[in-house]
Amino acid sequence: MTGPEELWRxxxxxxxxxxxxxxxxxxxFPPRAVAPGSGTPLEWIEASGRGTIYSVSWIYPRPPAPxxxxxxxxxxxxxxxxxxxxxATPEALAIGQRVKAFIGESDGAPLxxxxxxxxx
Amino acid sequence: MSDNFPRGRAAIAGLATFGIGEKPGYSAMELTAExxxxxxxxxxxxxxxxxxxxxxxxxxxxxxxxFAEHLGMRPAYTxxxxxxxxxxxxxxxxxAMMLDCGYIDCALIAYGSNQRSAGGKLATRITHNQWDAxxxxxxxxxxxxxxxxxxxxxxxxxxxxxxxxxxxxxxxANTNPEAFARGPLTLEDCLAARIISSPISTRDCCLVTDxxxxxxxxxxxxxxxxxxxxVPLLGAAAATWWNAIAQADDVTVTAARESGARAMxxxxxxxxxxxxxxxxxxxxxxxxxxLEDLGFxxxxxxxxxxxxxxxxxxxxxxxNTNGGxxxxxxxxxxxxxxxxxxxxxxxGDAANxxxxxxxxxAHGNGGTLSSQATVILGSLDSL
Numbered sequence: 001m002t003g004p005e006e007l008w009r010x011x012x013x014x015x016x017x018x019x020x021x022x023x024x025x026x027x028x029f030p031p032r033a034v035a036p037g038s039g040t041p042l043e044w045i046e047a048s049g050r051g052t053i054y055s056v057s058w059i060y061p062r063p064p065a066p067x068x069x070x071x072x073x074x075x076x077x078x079x080x081x082x083x084x085x086x087x088a089t090p091e092a093l094a095i096g097q098r099v100k101a102f103i104g105e106s107d108g109a110p111l112x113x114x115x116x117x118x119x120x
Numbered sequence: 121m122s123d124n125f126p127r128g129r130a131a132i133a134g135l136a137t138f139g140i141g142e143k144p145g146y147s148a149m150e151l152t153a154e155x156x157x158x159x160x161x162x163x164x165x166x167x168x169x170x171x172x173x174x175x176x177x178x179x180x181x182x183x184x185x186x187f188a189e190h191l192g193m194r195p196a197y198t199x200x201x202x203x204x205x206x207x208x209x210x211x212x213x214x215x216a217m218m219l220d221c222g223y224i225d226c227a228l229i230a231y232g233s234n235q236r237s238a239g240g241k242l243a244t245r246i247t248h249n250q251w252d253a254x255x256x257x258x259x260x261x262x263x264x265x266x267x268x269x270x271x272x273x274x275x276x277x278x279x280x281x282x283x284x285x286x287x288x289x290x291x292x293a294n295t296n297p298e299a300f301a302r303g304p305l306t307l308e309d310c311l312a313a314r315i316i317s318s319p320i321s322t323r324d325c326c327l328v329t330d331x332x333x334x335x336x337x338x339x340x341x342x343x344x345x346x347x348x349x350x351v352p353l354l355g356a357a358a359a360t361w362w363n364a365i366a367q368a369d370d371v372t373v374t375a376a377r378e379s380g381a382r383a384m385x386x387x388x389x390x391x392x393x394x395x396x397x398x399x400x401x402x403x404x405x406x407x408x409x410x411l412e413d414l415g416f417x418x419x420x421x422x423x424x425x426x427x428x429x430x431x432x433x434x435x436x437x438x439x440n441t442n443g444g445x446x447x448x449x450x451x452x453x454x455x456x457x458x459x460x461x462x463x464x465x466x467x468g469d470a471a472n473x474x475x476x477x478x479x480x481x482a483h484g485n486g487g488t489l490s491s492q493a494t495v496i497l498g499s500l501d502s503l
Contacts (some may be wrong), residue, residue, distance in 0.1 A: 030251045036207070055371060057265035058318040059258055070255045072266055073364055082252040083364045090318070095273045111254055 004031035004042070013112045017047040017101055027077035047072055049101035051075040051114070058090045073099060073114060085114045123357065124156050125213075125386040126220035128503040131350035132463045133343040134163025134336040140449045140457075141300035143330040148179055149190050149485050152232030156191065163336045163346030165226065170336070172197040172224040174211035176204075178233050178452040187230065197224055204246075205400055206485025207360065207494030208455040213339045213356035221344075225338065232332025233451035245485075254364045261325065261403065263365040263488030265280075265317040268405040271372045274420065276406065279319055281423035283310035286323050286446050287405035288432035293443025295433075296471035300329050301447040308487060324404040326445035326454070333456040335463065344500070351463045351497050355386030358493035364461035365488050375492040376413035376483060384415075387496035389479055391415035395497075396459035396477050397438055400410040400485040401444040407431070410483055411439070414494070415468070424487070441465065442474045455484035462497050478502045 002010070004020065008031040011018045019030040020042040022035040028042060035042050054072040061067070069088060074080045085099055099114040136158030141149045146154075155389055163388055173195040177183035181217060184200035186236070187193075201207045208229055215227035236360055247259045257263065295298035299451065305323075312322035335495045343350035359375035359382070384390060391414060399410040408422035417425040425431075431439035442448040442461040449457060462480035464470035478499040485492060 020499065030249075049465060055264050055266040055270040057257070057269055057320075058315070059256070060315050060318075068256065069261060070252075070266070072270075072371070082364075084253055084255050094269065105306055106162045106254055109254075 007031070011111065012054060012103060015103060017049055017103065017112060018044050019047045019075070019079060021045050027075065027079040028095060029079035029081050047101065048076050051098060051101070053058070053085070053093070053094060053095050053097045054080060056093055057086050060108070069093065071114070079097050082114070083112055122369055123382055123386055126216055126353055127179070127354050127386055127388070128352040128498060129278060129340055130216035130219040130337055131340040131343040131352040132497070133334050133338045133346045133350060134161070134165065134452060135168050135458065135460050135463055136161045136162050136334055137298065137460060138232070138332045139255055140298050140331040142236055142330050143234065143389055146234055146237070148177055148232050148234045149187060151332035152177065152187060152334070153190055153331065155232055155334040156228055156230045159334035159336050160228065162348060165277060166495060167191060167193060167259040167273065167337060169222070169226045170228045171195060172215065172218065172227040174199045174201070174215060174227060174229040176202055176207040176231060176453065178235065182237045195360060203360070203493070204490035205402070205455040206484030206491045206493035207451040207453070209356060209482065209484040211357045211417060212337065212459065213358065214351055214417050216353050219329050219337060219423060227337040229337065229456065230332070230334040230454060231456045233453070234330050235452045236328050236330045237369035238415055252364055252366060257405050259262070260488045261320055262317040262474050265275070265320045266365050267409065267489055268319050271405065271408070273299045273337040274372055275423065277423035279311060280307060281427045282319070282324055282404040282408065283307055284426045285401065285407045286310055288426065288445040289401065289446035291432050292441050292472055293447035296442050296448060299443035300449040301327055301443070309402060311497050320403055325403045326450035327447065329449040329451050331449045331451035331457070333460050335456070335459060349467050350500060352500065353495060354389070354498045354502065355383040356494070357382035357386065357495040358491065360491050363490045368489070374409050374410065374413050374489050376494065379492045379494040380414035380483065382493040383496050386500070387479070389496060394479055394481050396441065396462065396474050396480040397437060397439050398441070398462045398480070398482040399439055400454050400483055401440055401446050402450070402485060404446070404452065406485060409437065409489070414481070414483060438474045441474065458482040458484060466497050
């Protein structure tokens with residue numbers, strides 16, 4: 001047995017994006033030991049990976065480092081998380097756009113990332 | 121929640137700041153000790169009168185212990201709450217209740233940082249959690265930027281409106297000799313400033329300064345016989361809804377909505393009764409969010425409210441009358457400086473004194489819009 005965080009990371013390393021769900025159907029992220037607010041047990045579900053950009057901020061390091069962004073994404077299941085949308089520009093990326101998750105890599109570790117839906 | 125509070129029965133009896141701006145050659149603890157001894161003297165008391173210590177230092181997780189040692193105190197109670205810049209408002213709530221029930225007789229609340237002279241870096245090891253960190257948001261600015269971007273999307277708030285918060289702060293600072301950033305600042309300066317994490321530019325960010333602050337609290341009946349006009353604490357409430365910005369239900373609404381309403385209910389005041397408010401302005405969006413959440417304007421109207429000049433000198437509510445974190449000082453955590461400016465307005469010795477101030481609000485923000493705490497101060501006439 002492992003805790004929820006390690007279980008989630010193991011699943012991600014095996015190509016699966018999991019979420020937790022409360023007994024009344026609320027999606028939960030990041031993984032927790034018990035349902036927030038009630039303390040009742042949580043069950044694991046496969047995430048659809050679909051979501052909508054809730055907010056976005058472009059970060060401008062001092063040149064020559066290029067700008068990059070972080071986005072808050074509301075998953076269709078209801079949970080929200082921070083991530084990044086691949087191949088985005090400040091002009092083209094906007095709140096309200098539909099995105100789809102994929103599992104990329106950063107520093108040798110699997111990392112949850114998103115693409116805009118029309119790019120698929 | 122019953123929110124029973126000993127309205128007005130504990131008071132600020134003394135206060136002091138030290139080293140605001142640049143004070144090279146001092147450690148954070150030394151700056152804090154200078155402010156603390158001045159606050160005790162301001163009250164007409166001695167260090168030996170203090171029996172409870174409340175402190176939260178940026179760089180020392182055991183600050184309660186090391187500060188007691190530094191001053192040679194043996195406190196009967198030591199509180200080292202770490203909710204960030206709002207910690208000092210929570211300290212006041214706890215101290216007031218402990219004073220009222222007679223558990224303690226005299227509380228010292230202190231803070232200090234040499235952040236500017238120590239290299240300009242935020243002297244904290246606090247950062248984003250392990251879920252957010254791989255995407256490299258800047259701590260703490262990107263969290264506020266994500267809130268500001270959504271506020272713009274939902275309500276049409278503009279960068280010029282955010283800039284008007286910085287301009288109001290500078291206008292107050294320009295007539296406060298203690299303020300670190302004085303001089304002309306224009307809307308054009310703000311709009312041309314370098315974007316750090318959109319939509320937040322360098323001009324939307326608080327200062328990086330040195331500085332220390334301390335207050336002494338005792339029961340109001342005792343404070344009446346001390347050296348300064350007492351500043352009774354009428355209400356104090358803290359609220360925490362989440363820590364990471366990604367976990368907010370709505371990033372445009374902070375727990376200030378709860379802490380403010382509860383503190384005002386304890387104090388028996390409404391937003392319209394409050395003409396002086398010190399709001400923790402780590403970034404310009406903070407002031408807009410807190411004006412809305414504390415009930416000084418409706419949700420979404422904070423942008424037009426500040427743009428109309430409402431919070432600047434001569435406006436309908438005097439906000440951050442010392443120049444705030446944006447133009448007076450921001451030594452890592454600002455909460456205690458907001459409390460001191462509110463108390464000075466009640467005492468009548470503020471640099472930008474607002475005549476006839478009998479009620480003043482100070483609001484603290486901790487984490488990244490996470491921990492919110494509000495105190496309402498009054499004069500003896502408000503009791």
